[in-house]
Amino acid sequence: MAGASGYAGGEILRLLLAHPQFDIGAVTAASSAGERLGGVHPHLVPLADRVLEPTTVETLAGHDVVFLALPHGHSGALAAQLPDDVVVIDCGADFRLESEAAWTAFYDTAYAGSWPYGLPELPGPAGSVQRERLSGATRIAVPGCYPTGISLALAPGFAAGLLEARDVVVVAASGTSGAGKSLKPHLLGSEVMGSMSPYGVGGGHRHTPEIEQNLSRAAGEPVTVSFTPTLAPMPRGILATCTARLREGTDLSSVRAAWEAAYADEPFVHVLPEGSWPATASVVGSNHVQLQVAVDERLGRVVVVSAIDNLTKGTAGAAVQCANLALGLEETLGLPNAGVAP
Numbered sequence: 001m002a003g004a005s006g007y008a009g010g011e012i013l014r015l016l017l018a019h020p021q022f023d024i025g026a027v028t029a030a031s032s033a034g035e036r037l038g039g040v041h042p043h044l045v046p047l048a049d050r051v052l053e054p055t056t057v058e059t060l061a062g063h064d065v066v067f068l069a070l071p072h073g074h075s076g077a078l079a080a081q082l083p084d085d086v087v088v089i090d091c092g093a094d095f096r097l098e099s100e101a102a103w104t105a106f107y108d109t110a111y112a113g114s115w116p117y118g119l120p121e122l123p124g125p126a127g128s129v130q131r132e133r134l135s136g137a138t139r140i141a142v143p144g145c146y147p148t149g150i151s152l153a154l155a156p157g158f159a160a161g162l163l164e165a166r167d168v169v170v171v172a173a174s175g176t177s178g179a180g181k182s183l184k185p186h187l188l189g190s191e192v193m194g195s196m197s198p199y200g201v202g203g204g205h206r207h208t209p210e211i212e213q214n215l216s217r218a219a220g221e222p223v224t225v226s227f228t229p230t231l232a233p234m235p236r237g238i239l240a241t242c243t244a245r246l247r248e249g250t251d252l253s254s255v256r257a258a259w260e261a262a263y264a265d266e267p268f269v270h271v272l273p274e275g276s277w278p279a280t281a282s283v284v285g286s287n288h289v290q291l292q293v294a295v296d297e298r299l300g301r302v303v304v305v306s307a308i309d310n311l312t313k314g315t316a317g318a319a320v321q322c323a324n325l326a327l328g329l330e331e332t333l334g335l336p337n338a339g340v341a342p
């Protein structure tokens with residue numbers, strides 16, 4: 001586990017502790033190398049006396065599966081030196097985008113290429129689903145947290161041909177752990193508590209091309225998205241409100257039918273019963289995604305709300321789910337099936 005001292009790495013370790021088929025090997029870090037894991041993640045009691053090692057190819061070699069939870073730009077060089085038959089699951093953005101032009105427009109490191117995209121439930125064209133590309137893969141790029149909730153919310157409508165490809169608008173609120181654990185002035189408690197604030201406004205957030213890539217694949221034509229993230233005063237969770245224009249003649253019953261059909265057999269994605277709405281508190285600590293759909297008949301728009309835990313389904317849960325698929329294990333193995341409340 002590389003990046004074990006970070007938020008995503010800590011969550012992957014929490015899930016692996018409950019996984020019946022994994023033994024945890026080396027745990028690595030950067031500035032925390034040499035420290036006890038219990039010092040940085042006191043909640044991971046069974047691993048408290050493990051010592052964090054430096055993140056090098058030598059410490060990661062010899063494992064069947066390597067999880068990378070490093071800052072952007074650090075995964076490519078490490079992965080390139082690991083044998084091809086080692087399963088590498090990368091939580092960073094480095095291998096998510098298929099378009100070099102999109103990467104260059106939103107990131108300041110060199111384009112590294114793309115790996116199979118680790119969102120198994122993502123509906124594609126003609127009844128396809130992303131999981132088909134993940135079984136047996138040895139390199140998988142875990143999605144960003146916002147793209148997970150937003151893509152799952154809207155893709156069924158595009159795959160079913162119910163939505164127009166323009167004028168898609170998304171506003172999403174994230175808990176502060178989405179930004180990682182390093183010190184950032186805008187994340188100080190006194191700045192965040194009791195306040196919500198937007199950032200990346202005006203189409204500048206780097207998750208925009210990732211969301212567009214996913215929805216364009218589902219639609220079979222280019223989809224453009226206006227995406228505005230906001231920061232919410234909570235440690236975990238993302239609530240995304242996504243709206244798009246319905247094609248002429250599409251009503252609520254055909255919308256519900258399309259979304260329910262897309263996720264009918266999915267263990268982790270749930271279209272809630274009519275009248276119930278997703279809430280971050282309902283999914284914290286679990287690998288579940290909650291969705292609800294509505295139709296604004298006056299404006300001819302669909303409104304889809306999704307809730308995920310950014311650290312579980314939004315990162316670590318997806319990483320373990322993808323590792324299960326890569327290894328041919330049961331996809332749900334070791335993943336938290338119930339959240340914590342209140």
Ligand SMILES: NC(=O)C1=CN([C@@H]2O[C@H](COP(=O)(O)OP(=O)(O)OC[C@H]3O[C@@H](n4cnc5c(N)ncnc54)[C@H](OP(=O)(O)O)[C@@H]3O)[C@@H](O)[C@H]2O)C=CC1
Binds near residue numbers: 070071093
């Ligand atoms: N937080 C979230 O909700 C999500 C995160 N991700 C992605 O997961 C990855 C990790 O994020 P997160 O855990 O939040 O970040 P954190 O800042 O919490 O952790 C970063 C980790 O990377 C290590 N690290 C820092 N610099 C280097 C370096 N130069 N070389 C090797 N290791 C280094 C840190 O070690 P040390 O502490 O010892 O310096 C730490 O273990 C990122 O790519 C992020 O985008 C993806 C989806 C959601």
Ligand SMILES: CC(=O)N[C@@H](CCC(=O)OP(=O)(O)O)C(=O)O
Binds near residue numbers: 091145175176179180
């Ligand atoms: C609240 C917050 O700051 N969230 C992060 C998203 C975290 C994530 O999923 O992103 P990557 O893996 O793509 O870095 C952000 O907006 O940059």
